[in-house]
Structures are given as C-alpha cells and as structure tokens.
Amino acid sequence: MDLSVRIGSLHLRNPLMAASGCYGYGVEYADAVNLSSLGAVVSKGLFLKPREGHPPERIVETPSGMLNAIGLQGIGVHRYIAEKLPELRRLGATNIINICGSTLDEYVEIARVLSDVDGVHALEINISCPNIKEGGITFGCSLHGTFDVVSAIRKVTHLPVIPKLTPNVTDVASIAKAAEEAGADAVSLVNTFLAMAIDVETRRPKLSNIVGGLSGPAIRPIAVRMVYECRRAVKIPVIGMGGIASATDVLEFMIAGATAVQVGTANFVDPFIWTKLLDGIERYMARHHLTCLSDLIGSIDTSTREKQWVSS
Numbered sequence: 597m598d599l600s601v602r603i604g605s606l607h608l609r610n611p612l613m614a615a616s617g618c619y620g621y622g623v624e625y626a627d628a629v630n631l632s633s634l635g636a637v638v639s640k641g642l643f644l645k646p647r648e649g650h651p652p653e654r655i656v657e658t659p660s661g662m663l664n665a666i667g668l669q670g671i672g673v674h675r676y677i678a679e680k681l682p683e684l685r686r687l688g689a690t691n692i693i694n695i696c697g698s699t700l701d702e703y704v705e706i707a708r709v710l711s712d713v714d715g716v717h718a719l720e721i722n723i724s725c726p727n728i729k730e731g732g733i734t735f736g737c738s739l740h741g742t743f744d745v746v747s748a749i750r751k752v753t754h755l756p757v758i759p760k761l762t763p764n765v766t767d768v769a770s771i772a773k774a775a776e777e778a779g780a781d782a783v784s785l786v787n788t789f790l791a792m793a794i795d796v797e798t799r800r801p802k803l804s805n806i807v808g809g810l811s812g813p814a815i816r817p818i819a820v821r822m823v824y825e826c827r828r829a830v831k832i833p834v835i836g837m838g839g840i841a842s843a844t845d846v847l848e849f850m851i852a853g854a855t856a857v858q859v860g861t862a863n864f865v866d867p868f869i870w871t872k873l874l875d876g877i878e879r880y881m882a883r884h885h886l887t888c889l890s891d892l893i894g895s896i897d898t899s900t901r902e903k904q905w906v907s908s
C-alpha cells in the first residue's frame with residue numbers, strides 16, 4: 597500500500613505529522629517512537645531568542661479537550677539548531693520548523709537562518725497563536741497581514757512555506773487564498789480556538805493568561821469544516837488538524853480535503869498513537885480496495901447534499 601503524500605517539493609512517507617507544541621522538539625519522544633516512521637515532526641514554535649512563556653496555570657482540562665496558554669515558551673532558533681537538530685538528523689526525522697515572530701522582520705530573519713541548515717525540510721509559519729499579545733495572530737487574522745508575512749518569507753527561502761492558519765476568523769478560506777497568492781506551498785489549519793474557563797468558587801480565570809486556546813476532540817467538527825472550505829478555495833495542499841485521536845479521524849480530514857494531518861493533543865493521552873493510526877488507515881484501505889492513500893484526498897461526495905449545506 598502507498599501511504600505517501602506530497603506537500604510542495606516535500607515527499608512524506610505517510611500523512612501523519614506530530615503537531616507543533618504537542619511533541620516538544622521531537623527528540624524527547626525518540627526512545628518511545630521511531631521518528632523516521634512519521635510523515636514529519638513539527639517543532640515547538642521558535643522565536644529568534646529563547647522565551648519563557650506565561651507563568652502557571654498554563655493548562656486546563658475541558659470536556660473532550662484542553663485549554664492552554666503556554667505563551668510560546670521555547671529555546672529559540674539558534675539553540676534548536678545547535679542542540680536538537682543534530683539528533684533529529686541522526687534519527688532520520690523529517691523536520692518542519694514552526695516559526696514565530698513579534699515583527700515581520702523577525703519572521704524573515706528566522707526563515708533566513710533556517711534556510712541554509714541541513715535537516716530542515718519545511719517552515720510552518722505560526723501566524724495563529726491566540727495567547728500572545730504581539731505578532732502571531734495579529735498577522736493571521738487579516739488578509740494583508742497574512743499576505744505580507746508569507747510573501748516576505750517566500751523571498752528569502754527555497755524551503756516549502758506552510759502558513760498555519762487561525763480558526764478565530766469569520767472566513768478562513770479567504771485567509772488561505774491570501775496565503776496562496778503570496779506564494780505559500782501549503783496551508784495548515786487549525787490552530788487553537790480562543791476560549792476561557794472560570795473557577796466559580798474563586799471567580800478567578802483558571803488560566804494565568806485569562807484566555808487560552810482550545811484543542812482536542814471538542815474542536816474536530818469545526819476543524820473538518822474549515823479544512824473542507826479551504827480545500828475548495830485553494831489549489832495548494834491543505835494540512836488538517838484539530839482533535840484527531842483515531843484512524844477514522846485522519847480519514848475524515850483527508851476525505852474533507854486534507855493532504856496530510858497533524859496530531860496534537862492526543863499525544864498527551866497516548867504517545868504511542870502512531871502505530872494505531874497507521875494500522876487503522878491500512879485496514880480501511882484494504883477494506884475499500886485502495887492502493888494509494890492520496891486517492892482519498894478531497895473525495896467527499898456531496899452530490900445529493902450540496903443544496904442543504906447551510907442548515908435551516
């Protein structure tokens with residue numbers, strides 16, 4: 597069976613990627629998981645310099661999901677290159693680096709630094725983090741902001757450029773289109789949904805940052821809808837994520853239009869999820885007489901449903 601998929605010039609052995617921020621820098625899992633068996637590992641978000649993130653409480657459990665406001669804690673791009681990448685190279689991982697910036701210049705500088713480094717296979721541009729004040733989502737919420745960041749990065753790198761979109765907008769497909777017009781090789785979505793939780797006894801917010809980002813199975817149907825909308829709006833590949841916790845979930849995203857998927861929150865529940873996902877996908881392919889998984893991408897059949905798409 598052929599499980600491989602293509603994202604621009606990037607050839608992945610299968611569509612399963614570890615989502616940013618939910619898999620450390622990848623090396624932390626190397627004793628438990630063969631990293632070269634994953635389609636790709638997406639790094640924790642990296643700024644130019646190390647960053648502390650928010651103080652605790654930074655994580656709260658919610659029904660079928662979790663809220664986080666880590667605040668993009670990270671070691672910075674130079675330490676990542678020196679301390680993490682050599683091991684990831686040795687392990688044969690396909691590395692997508694999630695890059696963040698407080699300013700447009702910072703995004704460009706990080707892209708420039710990473711472009712000449714062996715073992716970096718693509719850049720995921722985080723223009724969607726909901727819980728930091730500067731940068732991030734302020735770019736990803738506007739068509740101009742998205743276009744400006746992506747086109748500036750496009751000019752300084754030959755690596756595949758994958759802007760990661762926020763779901764905290766009215767029309768995510770128009771943002772995907774702006775990214776495509778600016779030269780993106782693919783788009784990934786969704787980052788987390790802005791949300792909050794309150795302790796009713798103390799009447800205090802449960803997160804130190806007051807608001808945070810919601811992830812996990814609770815968001816999955818919204819994410820699937822957004823992937824479906826983006827797939828119809830752009831020609832570049834769409835990488836889908838949001839609450840994936842089983843092979844069926846992966847297949848649902850791919851049928852909606854995702855070329856590849858990322859798994860985030862589910863890693864905290866089951867770090868060994870990958871073999872279960874791959875086994876489930878292969879069983880489905882056998883049952884449906886599929887030899888190429890990529891034939892499934894965007895294969896949703898809406899023929900009798902199209903008119904009812906907006907429910908009454």
Ligand SMILES: Cc1cc2nc3c(=O)[nH]c(=O)nc-3n(C[C@H](O)[C@H](O)[C@H](O)COP(=O)(O)O)c2cc1C
Binds near residue numbers: 722
């Ligand atoms: C604890 C935590 C940290 C995250 N950190 C990042 C990050 O650094 N950069 C980023 O683009 N997304 C980050 N995300 C968002 C995830 O990559 C993913 O888009 C989101 O959680 C939805 O997928 P899921 O429901 O499978 O977790 C983070 C999510 C969580 C839960």
